[in-house]
Amino acid sequence: MRSAWKYYFETVNGVIFVIDSADKDRMPDVRDELHQILGEVTSSGVVPLLIVANKQDLPTALRYAELRDHLALCGDYEKRGRIRI
Numbered sequence: 001m002r003s004a005w006k007y008y009f010e011t012v013n014g015v016i017f018v019i020d021s022a023d024k025d026r027m028p029d030v031r032d033e034l035h036q037i038l039g040e041v042t043s044s045g046v047v048p049l050l051i052v053a054n055k056q057d058l059p060t061a062l063r064y065a066e067l068r069d070h071l072a073l074c075g076d077y078e079k080r081g082r083i084r085i
């Protein structure tokens with residue numbers, strides 16, 4: 001599936017990316033995957049990407065600012081107003 005995402009993005013109207021906010025150990029993998037997707041979404045034209053931070057009810061869940069840091073969402077993407085968590 002991952003290698004086919006590039007073709008998939010050419011045919012969808014939007015992408016919903018769900019994160020387990022409480023799974024801190026996997027944030028590096030999530031970050032890498034998300035940035036790969038962001039690159040492919042961008043090269044496929046304009047595809048809205050919604051990031052859903054799941055499990056926010058758990059006390060150990062990472063909050064907005066922490067997720068933004070872990071996923072390296074600041075910088076260019078955020079400046080362009082293209083990212084909302």
Ligand SMILES: Nc1nc2c(ncn2[C@@H]2O[C@H](COP(=O)(O)OP(=O)(O)OP(=O)(O)O)[C@@H](O)[C@H]2O)c(=O)[nH]1
Nearest residue numbers: 019020021022023026053054055056057058059061
């Ligand atoms: N507290 C809480 N639990 C949720 C939420 N959404 C899904 N779950 C539960 O999370 C569980 C699934 O997540 P995980 O336990 O991480 O399982 P997984 O991601 O399939 O497998 P792992 O590889 O072990 O992470 C299920 O028991 C769901 O009911 C949420 O918003 N809050």
Ligand SMILES: [Mg+2]
Nearest residue numbers: 020022023026
């Ligand atoms: Mg999980």
